[in-house]
Amino acid sequence: MWQYWLIAAGIFFIGEIMTVGFLLFWFGVASLIAMIVSFFTSNIIIQMTVFIISSVLLILATKPFVKKFMDKETVITNAFSLIGRKALVIQEVNTVKGTGQIKVGGETWSAICDEDIVIPIDTEVKIIKIEGVKAIVKPIKSVVTENV
Numbered sequence: 001m002w003q004y005w006l007i008a009a010g011i012f013f014i015g016e017i018m019t020v021g022f023l024l025f026w027f028g029v030a031s032l033i034a035m036i037v038s039f040f041t042s043n044i045i046i047q048m049t050v051f052i053i054s055s056v057l058l059i060l061a062t063k064p065f066v067k068k069f070m071d072k073e074t075v076i077t078n079a080f081s082l083i084g085r086k087a088l089v090i091q092e093v094n095t096v097k098g099t100g101q102i103k104v105g106g107e108t109w110s111a112i113c114d115e116d117i118v119i120p121i122d123t124e125v126k127i128i129k130i131e132g133v134k135a136i137v138k139p140i141k142s143v144v145t146e147n148v
Contacts, residue, residue, distance in 0.1 A: 001038045001042060001044070001047065002035045002038040002039060005031050005032070005034045005035030005038055005047070005051075006031075006032075006035055008027075008028075008031040009028045009029075009031035009032050009035065010028075012024045012025070012027040012028030012031060013025065013028040016028065022066060023059070026055055026058040026059050026062070027055055029054070029058055030050075030051050030052075030054040030055040030058060031051060033050060033051070033054045034047045034048070034050050034051040034054070037050045079130045080130060082104055082105070082109075082127050082130065082135065083127055083128065083129055083130060084126065084127065084128075085104055085105070085126070085127050086104070086124055086125070086126055086127075086140065087102040087103060087104035087109070087111075087124070087125050087126075087127055087135070087137065088102060088103050088104075088122065088123075088124060088125075089101070089102055089111070089119050089120065089121055089122060089123045089124075089125055089137075090102060090103050090108065090121065091121065092118060092119065092120055092121055093111050093112065093113050093118065093119035093125070093137065094118045094119075095112045095113050095116065096116075098112075100112055100113070100119070100137075102125060102127075102135060102137060104127065104135075109133075109134070109135045110133060110134045110135070111125070111134060111135045111136070111137045112134055112135075112136060112137070113136070113137055113138065113139075114128060114136050114137075114138060115138070117139070119137070119139050123139055123140075123141070124139070124140045124141065125137040125138060125139050125140060126138050126139075126140055
């Protein structure tokens with residue numbers, strides 16, 4: 001009977017390699033424990049009980065440990081890391097005309113304003129969100145030029 005437990009453990013370990021859940025691993029370990037028990041008894045009920053109890057105990061015992069490492073704060077990367085940063089207007093931002101560029105962190109981005117205003121060159125703006133390849137900006141200081 002130990003061969004069946006070894007095959008089951010192998011299937012669980014291969015399944016774990018194919019998934020990212022870190023659950024099948026413990027079933028594989030429990031299968032190995034049941035395999036060891038099968039050397040001492042041929043009673044399938046005892047072997048299955050050992051398999052089920054060890055599976056549950058392994059999962060419950062490691063859940064707090066896994067949760068400690070998995071509940072990390074998500075780090076914002078790529079374009080979305082620009083949200084909230086200050087930028088400098090290098091081409092007039094005019095949403096009606098569809099023009100505007102900003103420079104942030106050495107990169108040039110196309111920009112539009114969420115308000116109906118024109119933001120002149122050399123104005124400091126704040127990036128409030130990213131939509132596609134455009135940065136949606138808002139002037140930090142009041143801009144009096146209205147879009148007509």
